[in-house]
Amino acid sequence: MDASTVGRRIARLEHDIGATLFAKTPQGYRLTAEGGRLVAPAEAAEKAAKAANEATRQEAGISGVLRIGAPDGCANYLLPQVAHKLCEAHPGLEVQIVALPRVVNLSKREADMAIAVSPPDTGRLTVQRLTDYHLHLAAHRDYLQRHPDIRDLPDLRRHRMVGYIPDMIFDRELDYLSETGVQTAQITSNSVSVQMQAIRAAAGLGIVHDFAIPFAPDLQVILPDRIALKRSFWLLRHADDRGSRRMNLLAEALTHNLRAETARLEGLVRAGMTRDT
Structure with a gap:
């Protein structure tokens, strides 16, 4: 949604709570102490709302937005084809690809899932090897x-x-x-x-x-x-998403399609090298 709508809703929330949740700085907005205390309860409420939504969703497909963060090599040469497969299988799904020449920060909610080139040493994350x-x-x-x-x-x-x-x-x-x-x-x-x-x-x-x-x-x-x-590529997810049927299904589909696409493209290269020799 646009910034003005977000601003109005935050202002209404701050009015109802009776506290300032965000402070404007030259670098943008930052949480106040009161806002920081609300982060954990807000995340718990979001998780409960998603669980309720999943409980009533039809089994036929997965809908909504999936934002995937990835290094730009993977994002440019693999994820467009993978996104195509996911959207064909689930017409109600919107896939957003965030290509960054760095590790995507899941704790700041830059993405729902992230692909990394090495497993992280810290953080409350679920880590899974995707493919070599x-x-x-x-x-x-x-x-x-x-x-x-x-x-x-x-x-x-x-x-x-x-x-x-x-x-x-x-x-x-x-x-x-x-x-x-x-x-x-x-x-x-x-x-x-x-x-x-x-x-x-x-x-x-x-x-x-x-x-x-x-x-x-x-x-x-x-x-x-x-x-x-x-x-190797590694799939990183929020630890809190382990109980989400939707996110588990999406992770499974992403893993399957990324492995298949990597194998398909690398197979073309191996065939070419064989012909050259």
Whole structure:
């Protein structure tokens, strides 16, 4: 709903309670001490309302909004197809994809579920391994035609590399270049999608998700026997959602479809590498 409606409702709530719940600051709104004391009861009320809604919902389908937070590689190359499958199966469902080059904060309700590249060490969360995925070094065929041949790892030092901005790598699992023996990259971004576009523009070599390669048919995998990375996606959920039938069904459907889509796209890449050899 629009901000003015939210403002009116909050003002009415503050009037009824007789306390100021939010204070306006130059950075936005923040909870007052009175507002902070209401967070836990409000979350309990929301949980009870959702449970009541689920108890009366028809068994045929799942409706409402599902917001999924994910790193931008997963969000760009996997989740659109997964969202399509979910909405086909449940016409009353609206899927929102939040693509961020960082870990989505579930405690701040940035999303209903989040996909991460490593399991968190802290927080009241339910954590589940979704699927493994693979990455390889790749470059555009035009780049490879214009630059020296690459026959082994030492040859990479003569090439321009594309990768992450070092001080913006938000998870150690994303430190891909360290596994190639190359210490620095000349073109860097905190976004997987920006890196991919640079590689597609024949700007250099870079580590690419296998599931993204089918979207760029002119990319060629380099040294697949020497540089082959494996990582995992993890599904993070609010601990309080474990008793929600709706959220459990959605998590199950998301897991099934993400695994299937990752396997489908990676299968295309494996088939291409087999033909090249």
